Amino acid sequence: NAGVTQTPKFQVLKTGQSMTLQCAQDMNHEYMSWYRQDPGMGLRLIHYSVGAGITDQGEVPNGYNVSRSTTEDFPLRLLSAAPSQTSVYFCASTKGGGGAYPGELFFGEGSRLTVL
C-alpha cells in the first residue's frame, strides 16, 4: 500500500492563478479530509468527505473547492490563489475506529504552496 499520496510536493503560484492539489489513497478509506498548516496555527480543517459524492466544510473553507467522485481521490482546488493561501497542505484519510469513533488519521507527506 502506498497509503495517502499527495501531488505536487511543492508549488509556486502567482496571485489569481488556479490549481488543484491531488490526493489519493489506496486503503479503501471512506473518510478523507484536507488541512492547512501554518506556523503557530496548528492544523486547520478545510474540507472533508465521509464518502463518494459527500463533502462538507471545515473551519477554513473559503477560497477552496473539493469534490469526491471516487472513494480513492479527493482533490482540493484553489480557484483564485491569494498570498493568504501560502501554507503547507495535508490530505488525510481514515477507515474509522469501529462504531462511531473516527480512528487513526493517515496523513500524506504534505504539499508546500507559495502564492506570490
Place this chain on the structure above:
Amino acid sequence: GENVEQHPSTLSVQEGDSAVIKCTYSDSASNYFPWYKQELGKRPQLIIDIRSNVGEKKDQRIAVTLNKTAKHFSLHITETQPEDSAVYFCAANSNSGYALNFGKGTSLLVTP
C-alpha cells in the same frame, strides 16, 4: 464549531524528566481525543488516542487522561528522551463525527 485549546505552546525538559501537555475542548458531543506527533519536516502521526468512555489510557511511556466533566485531556510522557523532541498536537472530533479539530501544537524540546 469545536474549539480546542492547547498549552503550553513550547516546553523544554531535561532527558529523563516528565512532560505534560494539556488541552481543553468546547463541544460536549466530542467523544474521541487523539494525540499526534510531528517531527520536523514530516507528516503528523498518531501516538495515542482515547475515547470518551475511558478515563485513562497508557502505552509504555505515554499516557493520556480525560476529564469529560471539565472538558479537558492531557498527554503525559515519562522518562523523556531526545527523540521525543517534536511538535505534539491534541485534537477532538466535532459532533461525535469524523472531522477532527486540532489544537495549535506544543513544541517539545528534550535536552540531553
